[in-house]
Amino acid sequence: MKAGIRIRTRTGSVRPAPGPVRDSLAVLAALALPAEVLLALTDGAAAAATGAALLTTVALALGRYAAGGAAQDAGLRRPTRVLSGRAPALGRWRRTVADALGDDGEEHLRTVMRPQLQRLFAARLAERHGVEMYRNPDRARALVGNTLWPWIDPGAPAPQPTLPEPVLRSLLDRLESL
Template sequence: MRAGIRFRTLTGSVRCAPGSVRHSTGVLAGLALAAGLLLALTDGAAAAATGAALITVVALALGRYAAGGAAQDTGPRGPTRVPGSRAPALGRWRRTVADALADDGGEHLRTVMRPQLQRLFAARLAERHGVALYRNPDRARALVGTDLWPWIDPGSPAPGPTLPEAVLRALLDRLEAL
């Protein structure tokens, strides 16, 4: 049942559903009261006061956690996911294109330009056509075109050592048309 849903018992009283926040809070408050009474009965008033202070601190910490108080402080965090490579950004595209079109741009084409073009085509194909470039390359080839496909085919190397400017223009025009 959802939190806050109430139901009637056989005696007619209204109770919170087990597992709800209100039910859990009531159970925890009852356990805290019982612990305080046991401390008072067994060890006296000093132990009961110490137990009440400890129970209050724990209750406040749990309440703060439940309310999301740790969202903006320096509490412990889980591991942060770091991307494996830089996403293609438009700010560096002039230099990326210039390096890829240079006579010695083969390494740059293989390591920078082609992976960025593949990511852009993968995103566009998935977004507009529901086609996964890496899982369904035959359908992606049909959408991109057989003449341009070898330049972005993730299953094979580039057809040439450098990227001709006419091919780059055609790839970007096709990307925009998709």
């Protein structure tokens, strides 16, 4: 005889822990069969067919849930918004990079490029490392690196008015490697 897990209740009595999913589905199936027979005997074949369709739908939904279909991002949880506003797309990056490295790079770095980099780093740090860049900047600095952190530090201005191309390459390489 297999020893099962036992749970002690508040009253001090000991009861067995709930069985695995297979046992639960077996109990549900055992209850569904008499319900179908009862429907067929009382209301006819149409009611039995409707009941069978309903029971099948419920069984599939419960089976999917029990198998872990709702574990991660199955639409049952409210999605977490890491980025404020729209997610940065890569479609305009060529233009954004060209503008940041161009003659008017100072204004573009302050208004477009640096906020975009900050959002990308914040999303990557939250996604892959569980670190919120704005709430835990020390941990984010440790992950990004002390040399690149001043360029995306949300609490301080950029170290230079323009973004040198080697720094941009290093930032993008680091973003990719995080």
